[in-house]
Amino acid sequence: MAFFDFPYEELVAYKPPRNEPGDFDAFWQETLAEARAHPLHPRFEPYDIGLKTLDVSDATFAGYGGQDIKGWLMLPRGRAGKLPCVVEYIGYGGGRGSPLNYLTWPCAGYATFVMDTRGQGSTWQPGDTPDPEPEGANPQHPGFMTRGVLNPRTYYYRRVFTDAVRAIEAAQSFEGVDAARIAVTGGSQGGGITLAAAGLSAEVKVAMPDVPFLCHYRRATQIVDTYPYQEIGNFLKVHREKVETVFRTLAYFDGMSFAARARAKALFSVGLMDTTCPPSTVYAAYNHYAGPKEIRIYEYNNHEGGGTLQSEAKLKFLQALWPV
Numbered sequence: 001m002a003f004f005d006f007p008y009e010e011l012v013a014y015k016p017p018r019n020e021p022g023d024f025d026a027f028w029q030e031t032l033a034e035a036r037a038h039p040l041h042p043r044f045e046p047y048d049i050g051l052k053t054l055d056v057s058d059a060t061f062a063g064y065g066g067q068d069i070k071g072w073l074m075l076p077r078g079r080a081g082k083l084p085c086v087v088e089y090i091g092y093g094g095g096r097g098s099p100l101n102y103l104t105w106p107c108a109g110y111a112t113f114v115m116d117t118r119g120q121g122s123t124w125q126p127g128d129t130p131d132p133e134p135e136g137a138n139p140q141h142p143g144f145m146t147r148g149v150l151n152p153r154t155y156y157y158r159r160v161f162t163d164a165v166r167a168i169e170a171a172q173s174f175e176g177v178d179a180a181r182i183a184v185t186g187g188s189q190g191g192g193i194t195l196a197a198a199g200l201s202a203e204v205k206v207a208m209p210d211v212p213f214l215c216h217y218r219r220a221t222q223i224v225d226t227y228p229y230q231e232i233g234n235f236l237k238v239h240r241e242k243v244e245t246v247f248r249t250l251a252y253f254d255g256m257s258f259a260a261r262a263r264a265k266a267l268f269s270v271g272l273m274d275t276t277c278p279p280s281t282v283y284a285a286y287n288h289y290a291g292p293k294e295i296r297i298y299e300y301n302n303h304e305g306g307g308t309l310q311s312e313a314k315l316k317f318l319q320a321l322w323p324v
Helices: 024-036 156-173 189-200 217-223 229-238 240-253 255-259 279-288 307-321
Strands: 043-046 054-062 068-076 083-089 111-115 177-187 204-210 265-271 293-298
Touching (some): 054 156, 083 156, 083 189, 111 156, 189 204, 217 240, 217 279, 255 279, 265 279, 265 307, 293 307
Parallel strands (some): 265 293
Antiparallel strands (some): 068 111
């Protein structure tokens, strides 16, 4: 794939208007208040997967609507004192899978909390959390991008982003976690959820979104025809009269707006040939990001971004801030 987006000189300066609804903050304050009206009820059941150097727990907590959300909690065995915690969010279509998929952070000495993504987990990695459909949800294109999209109150990512904030609170509740040192990370959809969590929770002190999805939706749908953004385009091919309604809803869930509210130290990544999350959409969020920030650029990479090289960069980034 050749370069297809803005020239690099334009990308690094690209900061489009956010066009967010006037009640954006009130909408999210109300949403989180409704979720917190339900007891968090975090549960951590020991899970023996045969690892001799890590303690693993099958985690459950109350997310959006008080609904049970699954996860994994992993900590180094033989630890002394409370540890910084990395909360990790998963890419599109994937569920929490196995604890063996998340060994980097706990092996480096950090507590790790992995949030299952409600309703997902039948594409490339299994999940264990259902997504009960809200009353009044609209017909949708297959996938998650248009589930409930005609109303921000029923939109799928309202529930996911709320779960993400509650996952942070669940991680903080564990006795071995230092509640004052919370980092969030994830790639693609996980990167978009990372931005939402950093914008919605002041508890987040470090954010590491990789090739983030769920940013600058309208431009994404106009310059690429790859999935998952194409789900939105396919929905609008059928529901021709709903274009403005859909993008009005999506404005409540745009990574640019969450980035503008985030204050955590951030490390982004971008692939300049990324046809899934176009580089201009990543830079739109990055350039709106309000906290201290830096970005790793992978000039000839598509949606894989920096791969393990970026994993090493994130590890060094966090170790410099919170050595363990």
